Amino acid sequence: MTFCGEFSITAYNKRLGRDIRSIRKLRGLRQCVRDCVDRGQCKAVNYHRDSLQCQLLGDSTTDLSDLMDDDSFMFIDIASQRTVFSSCNVSCTRGVCVKLSSEIDYCSVPRCPLTFRYSSQLNFCYISVDSGKKFADAQAYCETLGCRLAIPRTMDHIMFLNSEFSNGYMNNNKYRIGGQWNTEAGEWRWINGNAVFDSVNLNLTDFQISSNDGDLMWDCDSDLRQINTGNGEKFLCEKVL
Structure with a gap:
């Protein structure tokens, strides 16, 4: 499976407090996002910067007023951050195609954060x-x-x-x-x-x-x-x- 689209932070210092499906420890931010995409039913992540904790969420929001203030977290909505293409090398026209250790091609394409x-x-x-x-x-x-x-x-x-x-x-x-x-x-x-x-x-x-x-x-x-x-x-x- 090929993933295209650079993740960007939907909101800093905030998290979504509902529908936490899984908590994974000692994850880098990119790995956290990739875990969510691999899961299929995951719609967003809360990422704890200090402990490297990754919360996979079964729900998401584009309304920032739904989010809770929390200085340790950042919130990333998956649907608005990446698009799935059939081939990174063919479809990655505005980014850089990166080969991950899992043999997944990742197309890094910057997106404008939702708060901008x-x-x-x-x-x-x-x-x-x-x-x-x-x-x-x-x-x-x-x-x-x-x-x-x-x-x-x-x-x-x-x-x-x-x-x-x-x-x-x-x-x-x-x-x-x-x-x-x-x-x-x-x-x-x-x-x-x-x-x-x-x-x-x-x-x-x-x-x-x-x-x-x-x-x-x-x-x-x-x-x-x-x-x-x-x-x-x-x-x-x-x-x-």
Whole structure:
């Protein structure tokens, strides 16, 4: 049997408290997910990070309010995380096919977690964080989620964020993003090293950038604008897919 689709964490610090079918000890996270898929009737897992305990569940949910708060656990819904294909090598077009010791082919394809917002057109997956942090601290926080500070690299990305705020999916109309002035290079750069402004994606003259210093912020009123590096601002994390 061949499995395709990278598991992603549905919810951190939460667990589902019903229909625990089996508890398995000393399991890595990937093994826990695979045990659930192999079982057939398993629909989700609660995974205890400290004790490596794997709880296989006969029920699941996509409503996060159904979950119980528990700092030691993470919850993974199986149905929304992976798709079964007939051949990993044939069907794994967006991922990497990995041969497991069990001789099962595993196709690693990142998915946007259910707690994030996603644009299928842009393949852009983000979450807004409503606590104020400086640039380095914000980036460090995003990394704990397996993310980076968001890179809205085109006007389509910026317009998507504008529409997200207009439709009520953000609590604030401006957020720190992953762009800074790079003194050594003499240009604005994203945290992945690419130039922010070029002739293809974004033009510097279209935005309120008054001097060559500081960081960048997405602002629904002005699209992109400059901020002081030392300011503690709310920010956007992006999961790279």
